[in-house]
Amino acid sequence: MPAPTREEIRSALETVLDPEIRRNIVELDMVDEVDIDPSGHVAVTVLLTVAGCPLKDTITRDTEAALGKVAGVTGVSVRLGVMTPEQRQAMREKLQGAGTSREIPFNAPSSLTRIYAIASGKGGVGKSSIAANLAVSLAANGLRVGVVDADIYGFSIPGMLGISGNPTRVDDMIIPQVAHNVKVMSIGMFVPPSQPVVWRGPMLHRALQQFLTDVFWGDLDVLLLDLPPGTGDIAISVAQLLPGSELLVVTTPQQAAAQVAERAGSIAVQTRQRVAGVIENMSWLELPDGSRMDVFGSGGGDTVAANLSRTVGAKVPLLGRIPLDTEVRSGADVGAPAVLSAPDSPASVALRSIASQLGTRSRGLAGRSLGLSPA
Known part of the structure; x- marks a missing residue:
């Protein structure tokens, strides 16, 4: 059998993705040298973005597997190198554009990313658990999903999704970590779990801005933001930085909690955001005999949806009711969201x-090119 051609080798390498950036290594200019021996042995040099890349073994293994499938290949050798500063800069500009001052990509007229800010009036209603499970569910449905843990003081998303360690930096570009096919960014990736974050409003705004501009998110279908409870600095910053974001308001059935949740949704009147819907959590507890116990009362979600509809002047639906379930709690504790670990x-x-x-x-057509030209 004749030795493989360079075109065949290139096509095979285009199936190898950088595990963090999620682009193929040929597109990222990570393939430096390719040597094909007449006997069919292929030696390829792959340039890592940074020395000590934590996923270098994955890249090596995927490259060997891809090349091993090419007809005529009798053996594969993968050598690893490291990009020069100039090569890293060129790759960053290819991904994010030239210049040091970057705009938020989700605000571009051509962006089709749906942005949901998950809000609550008070803590303890399960907002972060809902954010983590919704993200994983959306990704399981084939969508490209990202999550920003915008609860700077009370970050919890990394633990709920089983993420540890620090994200990779390519110069001034941050690569989000990936769990369950969801891209994630949180201040919890930069500080120890027990260390408090003691920042005032301007620092909070800057951190959120950096999560949106310096992080390479790629082309997302959905971006979820797990907001802190209430209507403070972060809620205002989200409205300023992402004017196209929509609110998902989380409440419990308890009437006292519903009244507080309405305030979190009513901020949309001042920020000109849309309220995408209300989610009622901890709606009931299913007992062994099949009956239900309304631990926190009932009707809170309906009340919030009805009152917000009147406040914002548009229909705000109740998207669903989520019962109390120990699987949600246990899954969050071990980084395995319930929608995956206990799907039924x-x-x-x-x-x-x-x-x-x-x-x-459906997504609107505002800002999108329709491909029309004058006759």
Whole structure:
């Protein structure tokens, strides 16, 4: 059998993705040298973005596997090098554009990313658990999903998704970590779990801005932001930095909690955001005999949806009710969201239903080129 051609080798290498950037190594100019022996042995040099790349073994293994499938290849050798500063700069500009001052990509007229800011009036209503499970559900449905843990003081998303360690930096570009096919960025990736973040408003705004501009998110279908409870600095910054974002308001059935949740949704009147819907969490507890116990009362979600509809002057739907479920808690503790670890649990079924509604919403044509030209 004749030795493989360079075109065949290149095509095979185009199937190898950088595990963090999620682009193929040929597109990223990571392939430096390719030597094909007449006997069919292929030696390829792959340039890592940074020395000590934590996923270099994955890149090596994927490269060997891809080349091993090419007809005529009798053996594969993968050598690893490191990009020069100039090569890294060229790659960063290819991904993010030239210049040091970058705009938020989700605000570009051509962006089709749907942005949901998950808000609550008070803490303890399960907002972060819902954010993590919705993100994983949307990704399981084939969407490209990112999550910003915007709860700077009370970050919890990395633990809920099983992420540890620090993200990779390519010069001044940050690569989000990936868990369950969801790209994630959180201040929790930069500080120890027990260390408090003691920042005032301007620092919070700058951190959120950096998560949106310096992080390479790629082309996302959905971006979720897990907001801190209330209507403070972060909620205002999200409205300023992402004017096209929509609010998802989380409440419990308890009337006292519903009244507080309304305030989180009513901010949309001042920030000119759209309220995409209300999610009622901890709606009931299923008992062994099949009956339900309304631990926190009932009707809170309906009340919030109805009152917000009147406040914002548009229909605000109740997207779903999620029962109390120990699988959600246990999954969050071990970094395995319930929608994956216990897909048939009552809460997982409700969460997947909500994710399906969010994932199939139509996107507007504002800012999109329709490809028309004068006759």
